[in-house]
Amino acid sequence: MKAAVFHSEHDIRVEEVPGPGQPGPGEVLVSPYWCGICGTDLHEYAMGPIVIPSAPHPLNASQLPQILGHEFSGEVLAVGPDVTSVKAGQRVSVMPILYCGECYYCRRGLNHLCGSMAAVGLSFRWGGIAEQAIVPATHVSILPDEVSDLQGALVEPAAVAAYGVDTARVSAGDTVLITGAGPIGALAALYAASIGARVFISEVNPARAAVAQSLGVAEVLDPTQIDVVAFVKDRTGGIGADAVIECSGNERALQTAIAAVRKSGRISQTGLHTRAASIEPMVLSEHDITLTGTWCYPVTDWPRIIDLIARGRFPVEKVVTAQIAMEDVVEKGFEALLSPTGDQVKVLVNARSR
Structure with missing residues (x-):
């Protein structure tokens, strides 16, 4: 499959990588629709690796190279054998923060401050600027008909x-x-x-x-x-x-x-x-x-943000200034957003290769 892969500072390549295969217990296989480029992604491209681990991450052993993308929506292609909260064919938005569930902060409901926190698209094997990704089933929220695929990719920055x-x-x-x-x-x-x-x-x-x-x-x-x-x-x-x-x-x-x-x-x-x-x-x-x-957001906030969007109270799509193909992610995405004379605010990447 095609994916946007971070290798080092100023080195992001759209390349062929092995697909994730079928999801295991507690996992879902997603085909991303749209994925936003975040300020954290820009910092990684300009000066990284910073958050992206060069050595195996303590939570999940991920390390460079990294498939990018943590603000994304997608379609569920398959679910793990024990997953009942979502099914194939449903549209979802992904909450990307990964946490241990056992540390001091996790046990107090402050999962976004987990001592070994990781994130899909930054410190995890898969990311949203790719044709497929596997994520925990607990980390996807179903999008109602009133919320578009594009809006679904903006739930993460909206939560911030x-x-x-x-x-x-x-x-x-x-x-x-x-x-x-x-x-x-x-x-x-x-x-x-x-x-x-x-x-x-x-x-x-x-x-x-x-x-x-x-x-x-x-x-x-x-x-x-x-x-x-x-x-x-x-x-x-x-x-x-x-x-x-x-x-x-x-x-x-x-x-x-x-x-x-x-x-x-x-x-x-x-x-x-x-x-x-x-x-x-x-x-x-x-x-x-x-x-x-403030750091990130409460990891339970997805349903609330999605509901505000669905009811028209939070028109998140208004901040989008460009929609680009995956092949253009460096020139029309990262370089455009980092340009001192650039006119882009929020760029969304079409993760489905054309």
Whole structure:
């Protein structure tokens, strides 16, 4: 079968690899429809391997080379002999986090913090940018007719964004500032708006700002042209935002978040910082501000996110800016997303070879 395989930094090849064969106990064989390219994938391509293991992973012994793709939907082709929760022919979305179920965190329901966590498409034998993949049956959720194949591939990043907003305890009537309008920031805006929040988005990249504007749920601000903190405070009677979802992983954006949030407000650090960031901790204390990091999402969130999409409350498809063939994954996917002058926000790969 064909698959997009990561070998090393700037070395992803679409090549023929052995297929997975039939699923074993507790497994399902899936034919992926669409698979998103994530920021984590981009980091691996630009600087990796980082998360992808060079030595056998402690949970499942996987290691380089790695079939990529952890944001995907697909059709079930076959199920293992003991699987009754899903059947061949059904459409599903895959929750990619793999966990031991036995460590301190797993036993407390914090499976996304498992001490030996792995992920389909990053530290597992199979991935979603391939013609076939085997995944645990417990990790697939059936897609209703109201949810398209494309929307099903966006459940994973939507869960990341929703967790960021939920961690900031956003509720109806809140004013929310989102810093960064990449895929997660855009999805966070859609989710916060669905709750009933008033949303502002700060974004410096014109292409991303245009996509954010097209969502129709937020006022989009260019931090190079206006003082975002002053603007938000002016619109809130001098108070500031009830919550800030920091989605850029940028030092200046985090500083803006701290300055723009109201006293006793909440900041959710959802974007991943790849280097240290300088802040004034005294401001957190003086203003009673809660700054919380987020990692992934609760592994049980798939049915809830799928239901929101099915009912039209979470139009995740609005963030997609390109749909490409597997053969074009490097040039039109990874290179386009990493280009400083690129105009792509969310690229989905058609995993079915043409």
